[in-house]
Amino acid sequence: MREEWGISDSDPLYLNVARYEPQKGQRTLIEAMKGVVDHSTSAHLLIVGWGSLESSLRTKVDDAGLSDAVTITGRVPEIHGYYAAADVFVSASAFEGLPVTILEAMAAECPVVATDINGVREVVLDGETGRLVPPDEPMQMAAAMREFTDKMTRERFGKQGYERVHDQFTVEQMVNRYLRLYSSLFDQ
Template sequence: MAIRTIHIDTARTWRGGQNQALLTVKGLRALGHPTMLVAHPDGELRRRAPQDPDLVPLAPRFEVDFHAAWKLARIIRAFDPAVLHAHDPHGVALAALALGFRMPWPPPMLVASRRVDFRLAGNSLSRAKYRQVDRFICASAAIGRILVADGIPADRVVTVHEGVDLQHVADAPPVSIHETFWLPHGAPVVLNVAALVPHKGQRYLIDAFASVVRSVPDARLVILGQGELHQSLEKQVHHRGLEKHVLLPGFRTDVLGLMKTADVFVMSSVMEGLGTSLLDAMACARPIVATDTGGIPEVVVHDETGLLVPPRDADALADALTTMLLDEDAARRYAAAGYERVHHRFSVEHMVRNTVAEYEQLLAARS
Protein backbone atom coordinates (compact mmCIF):
# COMPACT_ATOMS: atom_id res chain seq x y z
CA MET A 1 0.00 0.00 0.00
CA ALA A 2 1.29 3.46 -0.89
CA ILE A 3 2.35 5.62 2.06
CA ARG A 4 1.97 9.39 1.76
CA THR A 5 4.89 11.25 3.33
CA ILE A 6 6.15 14.81 3.74
CA HIS A 7 9.90 15.27 4.16
CA ILE A 8 11.38 18.37 5.78
CA ASP A 9 14.96 19.63 5.58
CA THR A 10 15.56 23.25 6.60
CA ALA A 11 19.32 23.54 5.92
CA ARG A 12 20.77 26.07 3.49
CA THR A 13 23.94 24.07 2.90
CA TRP A 14 24.58 20.81 1.05
CA ARG A 15 26.06 18.07 3.18
CA GLY A 16 25.47 14.37 3.66
CA GLY A 17 22.11 14.87 5.38
CA GLN A 18 20.63 16.87 2.51
CA ASN A 19 21.83 14.30 0.01
CA GLN A 20 20.24 11.49 2.02
CA ALA A 21 16.96 13.42 2.27
CA LEU A 22 16.86 13.87 -1.51
CA LEU A 23 17.78 10.22 -2.14
CA THR A 24 15.02 9.13 0.24
CA VAL A 25 12.40 11.25 -1.51
CA LYS A 26 13.46 10.03 -4.97
CA GLY A 27 13.59 6.42 -3.79
CA LEU A 28 10.12 6.56 -2.23
CA ARG A 29 8.65 8.02 -5.40
CA ALA A 30 10.30 5.29 -7.48
CA LEU A 31 8.45 2.75 -5.32
CA GLY A 32 5.12 4.53 -5.89
CA HIS A 33 4.80 6.37 -2.56
CA PRO A 34 3.36 9.93 -2.92
CA THR A 35 6.01 12.22 -1.42
CA MET A 36 6.34 15.95 -0.82
CA LEU A 37 9.60 17.75 0.01
CA VAL A 38 9.76 20.89 2.16
CA ALA A 39 13.12 22.64 1.79
CA HIS A 40 14.78 25.95 2.54
CA PRO A 41 13.78 28.56 -0.09
CA ASP A 42 17.41 29.63 -0.56
CA GLY A 43 19.01 26.29 0.17
CA GLU A 44 21.18 24.01 -1.88
CA LEU A 45 18.64 21.19 -1.62
CA ARG A 46 16.02 23.27 -3.42
CA ARG A 47 18.59 24.33 -6.02
CA ARG A 48 19.41 20.70 -6.79
CA ALA A 49 15.77 19.76 -7.24
CA PRO A 50 14.50 22.75 -9.25
CA GLN A 51 12.00 20.86 -11.43
CA ASP A 52 10.31 19.05 -8.53
CA PRO A 53 6.58 19.90 -8.68
CA ASP A 54 6.09 18.62 -5.11
CA LEU A 55 8.81 20.77 -3.52
CA VAL A 56 7.57 23.48 -1.16
CA PRO A 57 10.03 26.28 -0.30
CA LEU A 58 9.66 26.81 3.45
CA ALA A 59 12.01 27.13 6.43
CA PRO A 60 11.78 28.63 9.92
CA ARG A 61 13.57 31.91 10.57
CA PHE A 62 14.49 30.59 14.02
CA GLU A 63 13.83 27.38 15.92
CA VAL A 64 10.43 28.44 17.32
CA ASP A 65 8.71 30.02 14.31
CA PHE A 66 4.92 29.80 14.68
CA HIS A 67 4.26 31.49 11.35
CA ALA A 68 6.31 28.89 9.43
CA ALA A 69 4.69 26.14 11.50
CA TRP A 70 1.22 27.46 10.58
CA LYS A 71 2.19 27.34 6.90
CA LEU A 72 3.42 23.75 7.30
CA ALA A 73 0.18 22.83 9.09
CA ARG A 74 -1.78 24.05 6.04
CA ILE A 75 0.44 21.92 3.78
CA ILE A 76 -0.14 18.89 6.00
CA ARG A 77 -3.91 19.35 5.95
CA ALA A 78 -3.89 19.66 2.15
CA PHE A 79 -1.58 16.70 1.45
CA ASP A 80 -2.80 14.49 4.33
CA PRO A 81 0.37 12.41 4.83
CA ALA A 82 0.56 9.33 6.99
CA VAL A 83 4.15 10.20 7.97
CA LEU A 84 5.89 13.50 8.57
CA HIS A 85 9.65 12.89 8.26
CA ALA A 86 12.02 15.58 9.56
CA HIS A 87 15.63 15.30 8.42
CA ASP A 88 17.30 17.93 10.64
CA PRO A 89 16.78 19.35 14.15
CA HIS A 90 15.10 22.58 13.01
CA GLY A 91 12.86 20.44 10.83
CA VAL A 92 11.85 18.45 13.92
CA ALA A 93 10.97 21.67 15.75
CA LEU A 94 8.98 22.95 12.77
CA ALA A 95 7.06 19.68 12.45
CA ALA A 96 6.38 19.45 16.19
CA LEU A 97 4.96 22.99 16.22
CA ALA A 98 2.85 22.33 13.11
CA LEU A 99 1.29 19.27 14.72
CA GLY A 100 -0.03 21.57 17.45
CA PHE A 101 -2.40 23.16 14.94
CA ARG A 102 -5.61 21.50 13.77
CA MET A 103 -4.72 18.26 12.00
CA PRO A 104 -6.57 15.60 9.98
CA TRP A 105 -7.50 12.55 12.01
CA PRO A 106 -5.51 10.51 12.61
CA PRO A 107 -2.62 13.00 12.54
CA PRO A 108 0.59 11.99 10.76
CA MET A 109 3.23 10.08 12.66
CA LEU A 110 6.39 12.11 13.25
CA VAL A 111 9.66 10.47 12.23
CA ALA A 112 13.06 12.13 12.77
CA SER A 113 16.29 11.19 11.05
CA ARG A 114 19.37 11.41 13.24
CA ARG A 115 22.70 11.43 11.38
CA VAL A 116 25.10 12.98 13.88
CA ASP A 117 26.58 11.46 17.01
CA PHE A 118 26.22 14.61 19.12
CA ARG A 119 24.39 14.44 22.43
CA LEU A 120 20.87 15.87 22.49
CA ALA A 121 20.58 19.34 23.97
CA GLY A 122 19.22 19.17 27.50
CA ASN A 123 17.10 22.32 27.42
CA SER A 124 13.32 22.32 27.74
CA LEU A 125 12.76 23.22 24.07
CA SER A 126 14.81 20.25 22.90
CA ARG A 127 13.01 17.88 25.26
CA ALA A 128 9.62 19.20 24.15
CA LYS A 129 10.21 18.76 20.41
CA TYR A 130 11.82 15.33 20.67
CA ARG A 131 9.05 14.12 22.99
CA GLN A 132 6.69 14.33 20.02
CA VAL A 133 8.83 12.14 17.77
CA ASP A 134 7.22 8.72 17.28
CA ARG A 135 10.30 7.08 15.73
CA PHE A 136 13.96 8.08 15.43
CA ILE A 137 15.67 6.64 12.35
CA CYS A 138 19.40 6.64 13.11
CA ALA A 139 22.10 6.43 10.46
CA SER A 140 24.09 4.07 12.68
CA ALA A 141 23.65 1.94 15.77
CA ALA A 142 26.21 4.17 17.48
CA ILE A 143 23.87 7.16 17.12
CA GLY A 144 21.00 5.09 18.49
CA ARG A 145 22.98 4.23 21.61
CA ILE A 146 23.59 7.95 22.23
CA LEU A 147 19.87 8.71 21.95
CA VAL A 148 18.99 5.96 24.41
CA ALA A 149 21.66 7.22 26.80
CA ASP A 150 20.08 10.67 26.53
CA GLY A 151 16.73 9.32 27.66
CA ILE A 152 14.93 8.42 24.42
CA PRO A 153 13.02 5.14 24.93
CA ALA A 154 14.75 2.28 23.10
CA ASP A 155 11.53 1.21 21.39
CA ARG A 156 11.42 4.58 19.57
CA VAL A 157 14.93 4.18 18.15
CA VAL A 158 15.86 2.15 15.04
CA THR A 159 18.89 1.96 12.78
CA VAL A 160 18.71 2.40 9.02
CA HIS A 161 22.17 2.79 7.54
CA GLU A 162 22.54 5.53 4.99
CA GLY A 163 22.81 4.56 1.35
CA VAL A 164 24.81 5.57 -1.69
CA ASP A 165 23.44 5.98 -5.20
CA LEU A 166 25.65 3.38 -6.83
CA GLN A 167 24.52 4.20 -10.36
CA HIS A 168 25.30 7.88 -9.84
CA VAL A 169 28.78 6.97 -8.61
CA ALA A 170 29.34 4.63 -11.54
CA ASP A 171 28.24 7.30 -14.02
CA ALA A 172 30.53 10.01 -12.63
CA PRO A 173 33.45 10.46 -15.07
CA PRO A 174 36.94 10.17 -13.57
CA VAL A 175 38.68 13.52 -13.07
CA SER A 176 42.46 13.44 -12.83
CA ILE A 177 43.37 14.66 -9.38
CA HIS A 178 46.96 15.17 -10.56
CA GLU A 179 46.01 17.41 -13.47
CA THR A 180 43.35 19.30 -11.53
CA PHE A 181 45.75 20.35 -8.78
CA TRP A 182 49.02 20.29 -10.74
CA LEU A 183 50.46 17.40 -8.76
CA PRO A 184 53.62 15.57 -9.89
CA HIS A 185 52.87 12.71 -12.26
CA GLY A 186 52.90 9.42 -10.36
CA ALA A 187 52.78 11.00 -6.89
CA PRO A 188 50.53 8.93 -4.59
CA VAL A 189 47.53 10.99 -3.49
CA VAL A 190 45.53 10.70 -0.26
CA LEU A 191 42.09 12.33 -0.35
CA ASN A 192 39.96 13.63 2.52
CA VAL A 193 36.46 15.03 1.90
CA ALA A 194 34.83 16.71 4.89
CA ALA A 195 33.73 20.01 6.33
CA LEU A 196 36.62 21.90 7.91
CA VAL A 197 35.25 21.78 11.45
CA PRO A 198 36.83 20.48 14.68
CA HIS A 199 35.10 17.09 14.88
CA LYS A 200 36.38 16.10 11.42
CA GLY A 201 39.90 15.93 12.86
CA GLN A 202 41.94 17.38 9.96
CA ARG A 203 44.44 18.87 12.41
CA TYR A 204 45.49 15.31 13.35
CA LEU A 205 45.57 14.33 9.68
CA ILE A 206 47.97 17.15 8.82
CA ASP A 207 50.21 16.21 11.75
CA ALA A 208 50.12 12.61 10.57
CA PHE A 209 51.07 13.59 7.03
CA ALA A 210 54.26 15.24 8.27
CA SER A 211 55.34 11.71 9.23
CA VAL A 212 53.97 10.11 6.06
CA VAL A 213 56.17 12.23 3.78
CA ARG A 214 59.27 11.10 5.60
CA SER A 215 58.53 7.54 4.41
CA VAL A 216 56.80 8.44 1.12
CA PRO A 217 58.46 11.72 0.08
CA ASP A 218 56.34 12.31 -3.02
CA ALA A 219 52.99 11.68 -1.27
CA ARG A 220 50.33 14.37 -1.48
CA LEU A 221 47.25 15.05 0.67
CA VAL A 222 44.22 16.84 -0.78
CA ILE A 223 41.57 18.00 1.72
CA LEU A 224 38.31 18.98 -0.02
CA GLY A 225 35.79 21.00 1.96
CA GLN A 226 35.11 24.36 3.49
CA GLY A 227 34.48 25.55 7.00
CA GLU A 228 35.57 27.59 9.96
CA LEU A 229 39.00 25.96 10.29
CA HIS A 230 40.27 26.71 6.78
CA GLN A 231 42.61 29.49 7.86
CA SER A 232 43.96 27.70 10.91
CA LEU A 233 44.60 24.52 8.91
CA GLU A 234 46.49 26.52 6.29
CA LYS A 235 48.62 27.98 9.08
CA GLN A 236 49.27 24.48 10.41
CA VAL A 237 50.36 23.33 6.94
CA HIS A 238 52.77 26.26 6.74
CA HIS A 239 54.08 25.65 10.26
CA ARG A 240 54.80 21.99 9.43
CA GLY A 241 56.51 22.95 6.16
CA LEU A 242 53.99 20.94 4.12
CA GLU A 243 52.99 23.54 1.52
CA LYS A 244 54.11 21.26 -1.33
CA HIS A 245 52.45 18.20 0.14
CA VAL A 246 49.07 19.30 1.56
CA LEU A 247 46.40 21.17 -0.41
CA LEU A 248 43.16 22.73 0.83
CA PRO A 249 41.33 23.70 -2.40
CA GLY A 250 37.93 24.22 -0.72
CA PHE A 251 34.56 22.95 -1.93
CA ARG A 252 34.35 21.04 -5.23
CA THR A 253 31.38 19.76 -7.19
CA ASP A 254 33.42 17.03 -8.94
CA VAL A 255 34.31 15.12 -5.77
CA LEU A 256 33.33 11.69 -7.13
CA GLY A 257 35.46 12.10 -10.24
CA LEU A 258 38.46 13.21 -8.18
CA MET A 259 37.88 10.40 -5.71
CA LYS A 260 38.15 7.84 -8.52
CA THR A 261 41.73 8.92 -9.30
CA ALA A 262 43.03 9.23 -5.73
CA ASP A 263 45.08 6.38 -4.29
CA VAL A 264 43.70 6.31 -0.73
CA PHE A 265 40.69 7.84 0.97
CA VAL A 266 41.09 8.96 4.58
CA MET A 267 38.60 10.03 7.24
CA SER A 268 40.16 11.51 10.37
CA SER A 269 37.02 12.31 12.36
CA VAL A 270 36.97 12.58 16.13
CA MET A 271 33.19 12.05 16.02
CA GLU A 272 31.19 10.69 13.09
CA GLY A 273 27.61 9.50 12.79
CA LEU A 274 28.36 7.21 9.84
CA GLY A 275 30.35 8.98 7.12
CA THR A 276 28.63 8.94 3.73
CA SER A 277 31.86 10.00 2.02
CA LEU A 278 33.25 6.63 3.13
CA LEU A 279 30.43 4.94 1.22
CA ASP A 280 31.22 7.01 -1.86
CA ALA A 281 34.90 6.10 -1.61
CA MET A 282 34.10 2.40 -1.26
CA ALA A 283 31.76 2.61 -4.27
CA CYS A 284 34.69 4.18 -6.15
CA ALA A 285 36.82 1.17 -5.12
CA ARG A 286 39.23 3.22 -3.00
CA PRO A 287 41.08 1.69 -0.04
CA ILE A 288 40.15 3.35 3.27
CA VAL A 289 42.01 4.61 6.30
CA ALA A 290 39.64 5.92 8.98
CA THR A 291 39.23 6.49 12.68
CA ASP A 292 37.52 3.94 14.89
CA THR A 293 34.75 6.17 16.20
CA GLY A 294 30.97 6.59 16.01
CA GLY A 295 29.38 4.68 13.16
CA ILE A 296 32.56 4.31 11.09
CA PRO A 297 33.23 0.70 12.26
CA GLU A 298 29.76 -0.21 10.98
CA VAL A 299 30.97 0.77 7.49
CA VAL A 300 34.69 -0.07 7.43
CA VAL A 301 35.76 -3.54 8.58
CA HIS A 302 39.28 -3.29 9.95
CA ASP A 303 41.87 -5.20 7.94
CA GLU A 304 39.19 -6.27 5.44
CA THR A 305 37.91 -3.14 3.68
CA GLY A 306 40.46 -0.76 5.17
CA LEU A 307 42.42 0.18 8.27
CA LEU A 308 40.96 1.71 11.42
CA VAL A 309 42.97 3.72 13.95
CA PRO A 310 42.08 5.46 17.21
CA PRO A 311 40.80 9.04 16.86
CA ARG A 312 43.16 11.91 17.72
CA ASP A 313 46.16 9.59 17.23
CA ALA A 314 48.34 11.20 14.56
CA ASP A 315 51.06 8.56 14.88
CA ALA A 316 48.66 5.65 14.31
CA LEU A 317 47.06 7.52 11.42
CA ALA A 318 50.49 8.11 9.86
CA ASP A 319 51.43 4.43 10.20
CA ALA A 320 48.18 3.28 8.56
CA LEU A 321 48.49 5.74 5.67
CA THR A 322 52.13 4.79 5.11
CA THR A 323 51.23 1.10 5.10
CA MET A 324 48.41 1.68 2.62
CA LEU A 325 50.61 3.73 0.28
CA LEU A 326 53.52 1.28 0.32
CA ASP A 327 51.60 -2.03 0.19
CA GLU A 328 49.81 -1.83 -3.16
CA ASP A 329 48.59 -5.44 -3.05
CA ALA A 330 46.89 -4.91 0.31
CA ALA A 331 45.39 -1.63 -0.91
CA ARG A 332 43.87 -3.40 -3.91
CA ARG A 333 42.39 -6.12 -1.67
CA TYR A 334 40.85 -3.55 0.66
CA ALA A 335 39.45 -1.59 -2.26
CA ALA A 336 37.85 -4.66 -3.84
CA ALA A 337 36.36 -5.81 -0.53
CA GLY A 338 34.97 -2.34 0.18
CA TYR A 339 33.39 -2.19 -3.26
CA GLU A 340 31.61 -5.49 -2.63
CA ARG A 341 30.49 -4.45 0.86
CA VAL A 342 28.92 -1.16 -0.21
CA HIS A 343 27.06 -2.85 -3.07
CA HIS A 344 25.62 -5.53 -0.83
CA ARG A 345 24.79 -3.49 2.27
CA PHE A 346 24.75 0.24 1.62
CA SER A 347 22.88 0.91 -1.62
CA VAL A 348 20.26 3.66 -1.65
CA GLU A 349 17.67 1.03 -2.64
CA HIS A 350 18.49 -0.92 0.53
CA MET A 351 18.17 2.25 2.62
CA VAL A 352 14.82 3.21 1.11
CA ARG A 353 13.33 -0.28 1.52
CA ASN A 354 14.35 -0.32 5.18
CA THR A 355 12.88 3.15 5.67
CA VAL A 356 9.56 2.03 4.18
CA ALA A 357 9.61 -1.02 6.46
CA GLU A 358 9.93 1.29 9.48
CA TYR A 359 7.02 3.42 8.25
CA GLU A 360 4.89 0.30 7.82
CA GLN A 361 5.76 -0.99 11.28
CA LEU A 362 5.03 2.35 12.88
CA LEU A 363 1.66 2.71 11.14
CA ALA A 364 0.70 -0.89 11.88
CA ALA A 365 1.42 -0.36 15.59
CA ARG A 366 -0.95 2.63 15.64
CA SER A 367 -3.78 0.70 14.00
Protein backbone atom coordinates in the same frame (compact mmCIF):
# COMPACT_ATOMS: atom_id res chain seq x y z
CA MET B 1 42.64 16.23 -11.43
CA ARG B 2 46.18 15.14 -10.43
CA GLU B 3 47.57 17.33 -13.19
CA GLU B 4 45.53 20.29 -11.96
CA TRP B 5 47.20 20.04 -8.54
CA GLY B 6 50.66 19.05 -9.83
CA ILE B 7 50.56 15.51 -8.43
CA SER B 8 52.29 12.78 -10.42
CA ASP B 9 50.40 9.59 -11.25
CA SER B 10 53.06 7.65 -9.35
CA ASP B 11 52.72 9.73 -6.13
CA PRO B 12 50.58 8.18 -3.38
CA LEU B 13 47.48 10.38 -3.12
CA TYR B 14 45.40 10.56 0.04
CA LEU B 15 42.03 12.32 -0.02
CA ASN B 16 39.87 13.86 2.68
CA VAL B 17 36.49 15.39 1.86
CA ALA B 18 34.73 17.18 4.70
CA ARG B 19 33.69 20.52 6.10
CA TYR B 20 36.57 22.41 7.67
CA GLU B 21 35.21 22.21 11.21
CA PRO B 22 36.85 20.95 14.44
CA GLN B 23 34.93 17.65 14.62
CA LYS B 24 36.23 16.59 11.18
CA GLY B 25 39.80 16.28 12.51
CA GLN B 26 41.79 17.64 9.57
CA ARG B 27 44.41 18.93 12.03
CA THR B 28 45.08 15.29 12.96
CA LEU B 29 45.45 14.40 9.26
CA ILE B 30 47.98 17.18 8.75
CA GLU B 31 49.99 15.90 11.74
CA ALA B 32 49.71 12.34 10.39
CA MET B 33 51.19 13.43 7.07
CA LYS B 34 54.48 14.17 8.84
CA GLY B 35 54.72 10.44 9.59
CA VAL B 36 53.68 9.53 6.05
CA VAL B 37 56.16 11.75 4.18
CA ASP B 38 58.99 10.52 6.42
CA HIS B 39 58.54 7.15 4.66
CA SER B 40 57.19 8.26 1.30
CA THR B 41 58.44 11.73 0.39
CA SER B 42 56.24 11.93 -2.71
CA ALA B 43 52.97 11.27 -0.82
CA HIS B 44 50.32 13.96 -1.06
CA LEU B 45 47.13 14.73 0.85
CA LEU B 46 44.28 16.74 -0.65
CA ILE B 47 41.85 18.16 1.92
CA VAL B 48 38.72 19.14 0.00
CA GLY B 49 35.94 21.15 1.59
CA TRP B 50 35.02 24.46 3.12
CA GLY B 51 34.34 25.93 6.52
CA SER B 52 35.47 28.09 9.38
CA LEU B 53 38.90 26.45 9.79
CA GLU B 54 40.14 26.90 6.22
CA SER B 55 42.60 29.67 7.07
CA SER B 56 43.94 27.95 10.20
CA LEU B 57 44.38 24.65 8.33
CA ARG B 58 46.43 26.43 5.66
CA THR B 59 48.54 27.99 8.42
CA LYS B 60 49.04 24.60 10.12
CA VAL B 61 50.25 23.11 6.81
CA ASP B 62 52.73 25.96 6.34
CA ASP B 63 53.91 25.88 9.97
CA ALA B 64 54.49 22.12 9.74
CA GLY B 65 56.57 22.56 6.59
CA LEU B 66 54.16 20.36 4.63
CA SER B 67 53.12 22.73 1.84
CA ASP B 68 54.60 20.33 -0.75
CA ALA B 69 52.70 17.37 0.75
CA VAL B 70 49.32 18.78 1.81
CA THR B 71 46.91 20.91 -0.22
CA ILE B 72 43.86 22.60 1.27
CA THR B 73 41.75 22.95 -1.87
CA GLY B 74 38.75 24.82 -0.53
CA ARG B 75 35.39 24.19 -2.15
CA VAL B 76 35.58 22.43 -5.52
CA PRO B 77 32.84 22.43 -8.19
CA GLU B 78 32.83 18.65 -8.73
CA ILE B 79 34.07 15.91 -6.42
CA HIS B 80 33.89 12.67 -8.45
CA GLY B 81 37.24 13.22 -10.16
CA TYR B 82 38.92 13.49 -6.76
CA TYR B 83 37.60 10.11 -5.65
CA ALA B 84 38.69 8.59 -8.98
CA ALA B 85 42.22 10.00 -8.67
CA ALA B 86 42.76 9.13 -4.99
CA ASP B 87 44.63 6.07 -3.82
CA VAL B 88 43.29 6.17 -0.24
CA PHE B 89 40.48 8.05 1.47
CA VAL B 90 41.23 9.32 4.98
CA SER B 91 38.91 10.61 7.70
CA ALA B 92 39.85 11.72 11.20
CA SER B 93 36.37 12.70 12.40
CA ALA B 94 35.62 12.81 16.12
CA PHE B 95 31.99 11.84 15.47
CA GLU B 96 29.79 10.95 12.50
CA GLY B 97 26.31 9.85 11.64
CA LEU B 98 26.31 7.84 8.42
CA PRO B 99 29.62 8.85 6.80
CA VAL B 100 28.49 9.53 3.23
CA THR B 101 31.94 10.58 2.01
CA ILE B 102 33.34 7.24 3.15
CA LEU B 103 30.57 5.42 1.28
CA GLU B 104 31.35 7.50 -1.82
CA ALA B 105 35.04 6.66 -1.52
CA MET B 106 34.31 2.96 -1.14
CA ALA B 107 31.99 3.11 -4.17
CA ALA B 108 35.00 4.52 -6.08
CA GLU B 109 37.08 1.51 -4.92
CA CYS B 110 39.18 3.62 -2.55
CA PRO B 111 40.40 1.91 0.60
CA VAL B 112 39.66 3.90 3.76
CA VAL B 113 41.69 4.91 6.78
CA ALA B 114 39.37 6.41 9.39
CA THR B 115 38.75 6.88 13.07
CA ASP B 116 37.16 4.04 14.99
CA ILE B 117 33.93 5.81 15.94
CA ASN B 118 30.20 5.10 15.76
CA GLY B 119 28.91 5.44 12.23
CA VAL B 120 32.29 4.77 10.66
CA ARG B 121 32.76 1.33 12.21
CA GLU B 122 29.33 0.35 10.81
CA VAL B 123 30.64 1.05 7.31
CA VAL B 124 34.38 0.33 7.33
CA LEU B 125 35.45 -3.19 8.23
CA ASP B 126 38.90 -2.95 9.81
CA GLY B 127 41.36 -5.16 7.97
CA GLU B 128 38.95 -5.77 5.09
CA THR B 129 37.76 -2.49 3.53
CA GLY B 130 40.17 -0.21 5.37
CA ARG B 131 41.84 0.54 8.67
CA LEU B 132 40.30 2.03 11.79
CA VAL B 133 42.40 3.95 14.30
CA PRO B 134 41.57 5.74 17.56
CA PRO B 135 40.57 9.42 17.24
CA ASP B 136 43.24 12.09 17.80
CA GLU B 137 46.13 9.66 17.25
CA PRO B 138 48.13 11.08 14.32
CA MET B 139 50.96 8.54 14.58
CA GLN B 140 48.54 5.60 14.43
CA MET B 141 46.75 7.34 11.55
CA ALA B 142 50.08 7.74 9.74
CA ALA B 143 50.97 4.07 10.27
CA ALA B 144 47.60 3.00 8.84
CA MET B 145 48.02 5.35 5.89
CA ARG B 146 51.48 3.91 5.15
CA GLU B 147 49.99 0.39 4.96
CA PHE B 148 48.40 1.44 1.68
CA THR B 149 51.56 2.42 -0.17
CA ASP B 150 51.44 -1.05 -1.73
CA LYS B 151 49.28 -0.99 -4.86
CA MET B 152 48.05 -4.57 -4.51
CA THR B 153 46.93 -3.90 -0.93
CA ARG B 154 45.05 -0.79 -2.08
CA GLU B 155 43.38 -2.71 -4.89
CA ARG B 156 42.32 -5.59 -2.63
CA PHE B 157 40.86 -3.32 0.06
CA GLY B 158 39.30 -1.06 -2.57
CA LYS B 159 37.55 -3.94 -4.29
CA GLN B 160 36.25 -5.29 -0.98
CA GLY B 161 34.99 -1.81 -0.06
CA TYR B 162 33.20 -1.49 -3.38
CA GLU B 163 31.54 -4.87 -2.88
CA ARG B 164 30.45 -3.89 0.65
CA VAL B 165 28.84 -0.66 -0.54
CA HIS B 166 27.18 -2.48 -3.42
CA ASP B 167 25.91 -5.26 -1.14
CA GLN B 168 24.89 -3.21 1.91
CA PHE B 169 24.43 0.48 1.14
CA THR B 170 22.57 1.01 -2.13
CA VAL B 171 19.62 3.38 -2.10
CA GLU B 172 17.24 0.47 -2.61
CA GLN B 173 18.66 -1.44 0.35
CA MET B 174 18.52 1.62 2.59
CA VAL B 175 14.89 2.32 1.59
CA ASN B 176 13.96 -1.30 2.29
CA ARG B 177 15.61 -1.13 5.72
CA TYR B 178 13.67 2.02 6.56
CA LEU B 179 10.43 0.44 5.35
CA ARG B 180 11.05 -2.62 7.55
CA LEU B 181 11.84 -0.35 10.51
CA TYR B 182 8.68 1.73 10.04
CA SER B 183 6.62 -1.41 9.56
CA SER B 184 7.97 -2.90 12.79
CA LEU B 185 7.11 0.31 14.65
CA PHE B 186 3.51 0.21 13.40
CA ASP B 187 3.16 -3.46 14.35
CA GLN B 188 3.91 -2.71 18.00
